[in-house]
Amino acid sequence: xxxxxxxxxxxxxxxxxxxxxxxxxxxxESQPTGIERPFEEIIKDAATLIKQVxxxxxxxxxSVKYIGVGFPGIPNxxxxxxxxxxxxxxxxxxxxxxLQKYYHxxxxxxxxxxxxxxxxxVSGAAEDIDFSVTVKIGNGIGCGIIVNNKIYSGFNFAxxxxxxxxxxxxxxxxxxxxxxxxxxxxxxxxxxxxxRIAAESNPGSxxxxxxxxxxxxxxxxxxxxxxxxxxGAAKEVVNKYIEYLGEGIVNIVNVIMPEAIIIxxxxxxxxxxxxxxxxxxxxxxxxSKDIAQPELKTxxxxxxxxxxxxxxxxxxxxxxxxx
Amino acid sequence: xxxxxxxxxxxxxxxxxxxxxxxxxxxxESQPTGIERPFEEIIKDAATLIKQVxxxxxxxxxSVKYIGVGFPGIPNxxxxxxxxxxxxxxxxxxxxxxLQKYYHxxxxxxxxxxxxxxxxxVSGAAEDIDFSVTVKIGNGIGCGIIVNNKIYSGFNFAxxxxxxxxxxxxxxxxxxxxxxxxxxxxxxxxxxxxxRIAAESNPGSxxxxxxxxxxxxxxxxxxxxxxxxxxGAAKEVVNKYIEYLGEGIVNIVNVIMPEAIIIxxxxxxxxxxxxxxxxxxxxxxxxSKDIAQPELKTxxxxxxxxxxxxxxxxxxxxxxxxx
Numbered sequence: 178x179x180x181x182x183x184x185x186x187x188x189x190x191x192x193x194x195x196x197x198x199x200x201x202x203x204x205x206e207s208q209p210t211g212i213e214r215p216f217e218e219i220i221k222d223a224a225t226l227i228k229q230v231x232x233x234x235x236x237x238x239x240s241v242k243y244i245g246v247g248f249p250g251i252p253n254x255x256x257x258x259x260x261x262x263x264x265x266x267x268x269x270x271x272x273x274x275x276l277q278k279y280y281h282x283x284x285x286x287x288x289x290x291x292x293x294x295x296x297x298x299v300s301g302a303a304e305d306i307d308f309s310v311t312v313k314i315g316n317g318i319g320c321g322i323i324v325n326n327k328i329y330s331g332f333n334f335a336x337x338x339x340x341x342x343x344x345x346x347x348x349x350x351x352x353x354x355x356x357x358x359x360x361x362x363x364x365x366x367x368x369x370x371x372x373r374i375a376a377e378s379n380p381g382s383x384x385x386x387x388x389x390x391x392x393x394x395x396x397x398x399x400x401x402x403x404x405x406x407x408x409g410a411a412k413e414v415v416n417k418y419i420e421y422l423g424e425g426i427v428n429i430v431n432v433i434m435p436e437a438i439i440i441x442x443x444x445x446x447x448x449x450x451x452x453x454x455x456x457x458x459x460x461x462x463x464x465s466k467d468i469a470q471p472e473l474k475t476x477x478x479x480x481x482x483x484x485x486x487x488x489x490x491x492x493x494x495x496x497x498x499x500x
Numbered sequence: 501x502x503x504x505x506x507x508x509x510x511x512x513x514x515x516x517x518x519x520x521x522x523x524x525x526x527x528x529e530s531q532p533t534g535i536e537r538p539f540e541e542i543i544k545d546a547a548t549l550i551k552q553v554x555x556x557x558x559x560x561x562x563s564v565k566y567i568g569v570g571f572p573g574i575p576n577x578x579x580x581x582x583x584x585x586x587x588x589x590x591x592x593x594x595x596x597x598x599l600q601k602y603y604h605x606x607x608x609x610x611x612x613x614x615x616x617x618x619x620x621x622v623s624g625a626a627e628d629i630d631f632s633v634t635v636k637i638g639n640g641i642g643c644g645i646i647v648n649n650k651i652y653s654g655f656n657f658a659x660x661x662x663x664x665x666x667x668x669x670x671x672x673x674x675x676x677x678x679x680x681x682x683x684x685x686x687x688x689x690x691x692x693x694x695x696r697i698a699a700e701s702n703p704g705s706x707x708x709x710x711x712x713x714x715x716x717x718x719x720x721x722x723x724x725x726x727x728x729x730x731x732g733a734a735k736e737v738v739n740k741y742i743e744y745l746g747e748g749i750v751n752i753v754n755v756i757m758p759e760a761i762i763i764x765x766x767x768x769x770x771x772x773x774x775x776x777x778x779x780x781x782x783x784x785x786x787x788s789k790d791i792a793q794p795e796l797k798t799x800x801x802x803x804x805x806x807x808x809x810x811x812x813x814x815x816x817x818x819x820x821x822x823x
Binding site: 251260261268307308322330331332333335336337338339341342343344345346348353354355357421424427428429431432433434435436461462464465467468469470471 | 574583584591630631645653654655656658659660661662664665666667668669671676677678680744747750751752754755756757758759784785787788790791792793794
């Protein structure tokens with residue numbers, strides 16, 4: 178039996194998983210990434226983690242075909258290095274060269290949102306869908322476009338960043354330097370910020386109660402919980418947030434018209450509470466009414482999505498590799 | 501020698517052209533479309549125009565392989581009909597059935613901006629570019645995405661409408677029903693509106709002089725001309741307009757990262773006057789700096805782009821036809 182190793186190089190944790198050819202996770206282990214350390218040490222630790230994962234399941238390294246690595250940022254797919262990762266504070270470092278110090282295996286790299294999208298396509302919410310876009314709502318908004326089980330990332334591998342599509346010219350400042358990007362309105366961080374501001378301006382709001390008067394405990398679920406309890410300020414946060422999210426989704430539909438859009442990230446656990454009002458916005462605002470419309474779904478791969486997608490990189494090669 | 505007929509069903513004129521296999525226009529003729537008339541009559545006139553065009557060049561109808569038809573709206577590619585064209589005020593009418601009353605030839609239909617984009621790709625500004633987006637600035641903003649000489653229009657053939665991407669939530673009303681769409685800020689109509697408003701609020705502006713005090717004569721060039729003469733109000737219109745156009749282009753780059761973006765429509769005649777400041781905005785605002793960037797170019801196909809692209813439809817089949 179063949180095995181595939183996926184690594185998620187995350188801001189907080191490095192996760193290593195071993196996956197079978199169907200995209201099923203056999204085991205994963207994680208440890209803090211420690212991004213303040215030299216890159217060589219981070220990769221050395223990942224290499225040790227690979228050894229541990231394989232040993233725990235008595236998997237022979239000879240059965241492993243390659244190692245795939247997902248990270249937040251821009252990859253150079255051909256040469257296996259990180260062009261830029263603002264989140265990991267890395268530029269032009271070779272994942273391939275470092276990992277191959279420990280394993281004589283092919284090493285593939287990819288943006289982590291693209292990995293998550295690939296995982297949904299291989300064995301998750303987009304399994305039977307030829308052309309999907311996965312929208313990953315986290316600190317920012319990461320996206321992956323999948324066409325026929327292949328990642329599409331543009332001619333220079335840096336594409337599919339609708340999080341940095343301006344929806345409100347001159348609006349909220351974004352980490353990318355523009356003003357009004359979608360992720361400045363519809364990321365998890367943005368929702369938490371919007372919830373906190375509403376709480377601060379409404380001392381009587383139930384938002385305070387939901388977090389036991391500790392606003393640092395606000396999560397993406399807080400406003401939804403308080404809204405369910407009937408709180409007006411929270412309802413306004415929820416309605417506006419869903420509208421922000423919807424405007425970006427309608428934009429994606431109008432621009433590239435995929436068969437399905439998959440919402441992933443922690444907030445997707447809300448299921449229909451999120452999806453139903455979002456569908457109403459999308460249905461009423463898309464340009465091309467009167468014909469078949471993209472499906473809107475929540476993700477199914479959970480927290481292992483990036484690791485699984487990274488492990489599948491070699492099986493489903495990118496369409497954007499020229500030639 | 502084989503010939504290909506292209507028809508542009510436009511709001512004002514119907515244009516019929518005959519084209520060789522290299523996408524070179526041999527001859528075209530036009531007449532007013534008369535959109536208030538029954539669809540059958542419009543197509544009957546187009547059929548007569550085909551006859552005239554062929555006769556003038558003594559081209560035998562037997563050398564014609566098929567007829568391609570471009571129109572503003574949503575096509576059903578498989579069955580050759582117009583799903584919806586708000587501009588032509590048509591819904592669910594079969595171009596194929598009507599044209600085949602006069603010619604026993606295959607009839608293909610496509611959105612006119614997609615035809616223009618295909619023409620640029622076959623023999624225009626995107627000739628050597630695998631993956632291009634053509635942005636056609638007219639009454640609205642029409643776009644076509646071309647991948648390897650094929651039109652990409654999404655799973656339901658209604659995609660590639662970045663003109664209806666919101667860049668200013670809650671902003672200017674758009675014909676599509678949303679508020680803040682790109683075309684409400686960056687179309688030719690929008691620029692003319694912006695120029696008129698600036699003239700009305702600045703009685704001493706040179707805009708008045710450029711149009712001989714007749715604001716109904718304002719074109720997409722008026723503000724640029726007055727700005728060149730040093731007029732402050734016109735300069736502001738020009739700078740803002742280029743920023744609006746740039747915001748949408750940066751969005752397209754961040755979302756789908758094509759190799760090149762081709763600006764077409766009358767305003768593209770401004771050449772570097774338009775392109776240079778636009779490039780500055782794009783370079784400074786795109787998400788993925790430090791790597792190869794899409795080229796920004798002006799269109800080369802001129803007013804025959806839609807006819808030529810329509811004529812080429814059968815040679816370069818759509819990628820979005822399933823199977």
